[in-house]
Amino acid sequence: MTEPVVTQQKFFEQARQGQLTAVRCGRCGALAIPPKQFCPECSQRAWEPTSLSGRGTIASYTVIRVAPRGHAGEVPYAIAAVQLEEGVSMLGRVVDIPLETLAVGLPVRFRPLTYNGQTTVGFGPR
Amino acid sequence: MRRVAVIGVGVTKFGRHERTSAELFAEAAADALADAGLPASAVQALYYGNVVGGETEKQLHTGPQAASVLGIPTVPTTRFETACASSHAAFRHAVMEVGAGVSDVVLVGGAERVLNVTTEESTEYFAYASDARWEQTLGLTFPGVFALVARAHMTRYGTTEEQMAAVAVKNHKHGTLNPKAQFQKEITLEQVLGSARVADPLKLYDCCPFTDGGAAVVIAAEEVARKARRPIWVLGSAAASDWMLLGDKRDLSRIPATERAAAAAYRQAGLGPHDVDVVELHDCFTIAEIVATEGLGLFEPGTGGVAAEKGWTSLGGKIPVNPSGGLKAKGHPIGATGAAQIAEVVTQLRADAGARQVDGARIGLTHTLGGNTATVLVSLFGRD
Numbered sequence: 001m002t003e004p005v006v007t008q009q010k011f012f013e014q015a016r017q018g019q020l021t022a023v024r025c026g027r028c029g030a031l032a033i034p035p036k037q038f039c040p041e042c043s044q045r046a047w048e049p050t051s052l053s054g055r056g057t058i059a060s061y062t063v064i065r066v067a068p069r070g071h072a073g074e075v076p077y078a079i080a081a082v083q084l085e086e087g088v089s090m091l092g093r094v095v096d097i098p099l100e101t102l103a104v105g106l107p108v109r110f111r112p113l114t115y116n117g118q119t120t121v122g123f124g125p126r
Numbered sequence: 127m128r129r130v131a132v133i134g135v136g137v138t139k140f141g142r143h144e145r146t147s148a149e150l151f152a153e154a155a156a157d158a159l160a161d162a163g164l165p166a167s168a169v170q171a172l173y174y175g176n177v178v179g180g181e182t183e184k185q186l187h188t189g190p191q192a193a194s195v196l197g198i199p200t201v202p203t204t205r206f207e208t209a210c211a212s213s214h215a216a217f218r219h220a221v222m223e224v225g226a227g228v229s230d231v232v233l234v235g236g237a238e239r240v241l242n243v244t245t246e247e248s249t250e251y252f253a254y255a256s257d258a259r260w261e262q263t264l265g266l267t268f269p270g271v272f273a274l275v276a277r278a279h280m281t282r283y284g285t286t287e288e289q290m291a292a293v294a295v296k297n298h299k300h301g302t303l304n305p306k307a308q309f310q311k312e313i314t315l316e317q318v319l320g321s322a323r324v325a326d327p328l329k330l331y332d333c334c335p336f337t338d339g340g341a342a343v344v345i346a347a348e349e350v351a352r353k354a355r356r357p358i359w360v361l362g363s364a365a366a367s368d369w370m371l372l373g374d375k376r377d378l379s380r381i382p383a384t385e386r387a388a389a390a391a392y393r394q395a396g397l398g399p400h401d402v403d404v405v406e407l408h409d410c411f412t413i414a415e416i417v418a419t420e421g422l423g424l425f426e427p428g429t430g431g432v433a434a435e436k437g438w439t440s441l442g443g444k445i446p447v448n449p450s451g452g453l454k455a456k457g458h459p460i461g462a463t464g465a466a467q468i469a470e471v472v473t474q475l476r477a478d479a480g481a482r483q484v485d486g487a488r489i490g491l492t493h494t495l496g497g498n499t500a501t502v503l504v505s506l507f508g509r510d
Contacts, residue, residue: 008259034260034371060281060378062273063326064265068250071265079264081274081372090373093264104281120263 005047006035015112016119020054022088023047033088054110055126056084061094061102070116082108082123092121127225130360131351132507134162134344135469140308140457142241143338147179147188147461148195150340151237154462155196158233158342158469162354166196169344170229172203173220175213175236176461181251182243192237201233209255209497210410212236213341214464218363218503220345230350235342236461248336252460255497257370269333269411271372271498273325276413278378280327282428285416287327289431291318293412294331296440297448301455303441303482308337308457332412337457341466356509358472361489362394363505370500383502384421384493391504392423397489399423402506404474404484405445406467407493409452415439418493419447422504441482449474449482464494464503475509 005023011034014021022033026046030039033052038045061080064071071077078094080102093113094102113122136157138150145153151174159166176188185191189205206216213236220232240248252268253261279285295315301307313331321330351357366386369375375382392398399422407422409415416430424445425433433439439447450456450470453463471490473479490507 012259033373060274060278062270062277062328063323064267064270065322065326066245066249066267066269066324067265068253068262068267069244069246070250072246074265077265079266079270079274081278081378088373089376091261091264091266091371104277115263115265118263121260 006049008034011035012119015121018112020052020110022050022052022086024050031086031088033090053085056082056108058102058104058106058108059083059089060104063099078102080108080123090121092123095122096124128227129348130221130224130345131348131354131357132343132360132468132472133346133351133354133357134158134164135472136161137306137341137466137469138339139306140337140339140459143239147176147183147237147239147340148192150239150338151192151235151342152196154237154340155233155235155342158235158344162344164231164344166198168231169198169201169233171201171220171223171232172198173216173232173234174203174205175216175464176205177207177209177212177238178240178251178460182240182248208501210408210458210460211464211494211496211501211503212461214467214492214494214503214505215365215501217343217464217468217505218365221360221363224345224347230347232345233342234345235340235465237340238459238461239338240336241338245336260371267325269325269328272411272413273328274372275378275417276327279413279417282379283431285431287319288315289435290332290412290416291315292434293409293415294318294454296434297409297452297454300441300449300482301451304451304456307451307455308335309451309455328411328413334410334453334458337459339457339459339462339466341462341469343465343468343472356476358475359508361397361506361508362391364390364394365501365503366390368500370498372498380427381417381421381495381499381502383499384418384495387502387504388422391506395506397506401489402445402491403487404449404471404490405447405493406450406470407447408495409448409454410458410495412454414495415447415452418495422491422493441484446484449479449484464492467492467494468505471507475507
């Protein structure tokens with residue numbers, strides 16, 4: 001049985017509904033998002049899906065002013081590394097927070113975003 | 127394992143070229159073979175780095191293409207792709223082939239052509255080295271990755287934009303001494319700090335340029351190398367990887383792959399950071415140089431910015447870093463960069479670097495980082 005507990009596609013389907021889904025290792029308790037095949041802590045494959053609160057704080061951020069083709073019309077936009085309450089981190093687009101007020105430590109909350117028909121990870125104000 | 131030496135090096139002028147990457151590589155390779163005093167027929171394998179050939183030149187299978195353009199179509203040829211560390215990864219594997227006794231003479235190198243496409247296009251192609259679904263969809267760019275590293279380093283250690291700018295000023299100054307460098311003009315701290323914002327807190331002059339160019343080195347087993355004019359010995363060559371996603375990295379202010387690759391290379395060589403006389407490291411962005419000097423053990427974590435500001439990493443300083451001008455001023459043709467760094471360190475250890483010579487250099491180190499910090503190669507070199 002090598003089918004992952006949470007596939008990438010399933011993660012984003014749930015994210016679209018506003019739900020951040022991680023996996024917790026049934027052996028050692030380690031948390032992972034996005035899911036991996038093996039637990040990086042204990043190398044076991046005993047994952048169970050678990051829902052995250054979506055609440056976190058900004059650990060680092062940048063404002064992109066020169067964008068790749070496909071995002072050029074969106075500049076300037078912010079991307080942040082967010083440390084979630086449960087201890088794991090994710091990268092996401094920052095929305096509805098004025099760029100000049102961005103700061104490390106700022107509380108944010110997960111919010112699904114859709115660009116070009118694809119759901120991506122976003123973070124907005126708490 | 128047999129001892130392995132670099133016996134020939136060649137690098138094209140870095141900058142804009144109206145030639146294919148294969149042609150650029152062939153020029154560098156011909157120079158490297160001439161330097162080694164060997165005919166092309168002596169080459170038993172080609173290990174080749176090229177990254178965005180599929181995008182900018184609509185060209186895959188770039189290894190055999192490069193070998194064909196060089197005129198050695200029948201040697202076994204493999205293309206390596208580890209983002210910006212590609213030809214350093216190629217080098218490590220070539221050293222293992224020669225060390226293992228499979229071949230006696232191997233050609234290693236790489237080339238890249240990117241200035242034939244727009245900045246928007248190349249920015250997109252370079253971003254392919256981050257995760258397609260989780261990161262590219264956010265509009266994350268290469269400068270964006272290192273901007274996140276910079277903000278984390280500034281937050282944790284108090285590193286300043288002025289300290290980052292000092293790296294750019296230093297490497298541009300070094301670049302004026304390198305006739306192969308893309309930029310050969312000095313810049314001021316004020317120019318760096320006042321340049322256009324790219325990905326806050328990084329500005330235009332915190333970033334290396336897009337570059338066309340090629341580089342090649344010839345490596346050989348000891349019995350062949352002993353007959354060469356000026357062999358430079360490979361004392362260690364190590365690779366390390368890390369999580370692909372930035373979100374999976376626990377502390378963006380450090381680059382653990384650099385620390386692991388450096389530890390392994392030092393162990394192979396029986397050396398430590400204090401033994402190193404000259405360093406060519408991966409300054410794709412000014413913050414990348416600061417974090418790399420810490421990860422390589424040259425300075426304590428958090429003090430890399432101070433070291434740059436105080437001139438400790440300048441020519442004539444405690445430990446000269448990037449005498450070539452680095453990626454910042456010499457340029458960064460990504461598939462060629464690792465080989466070009468090795469060529470510079472070999473040139474330094476041969477005491478052949480002219481105006482940018484590090485006096486008395488006996489031990490040199492090269493460090494090349496791939497993309498989103500998920501790949502790092504470190505090699506150590508020494509002269510007889």
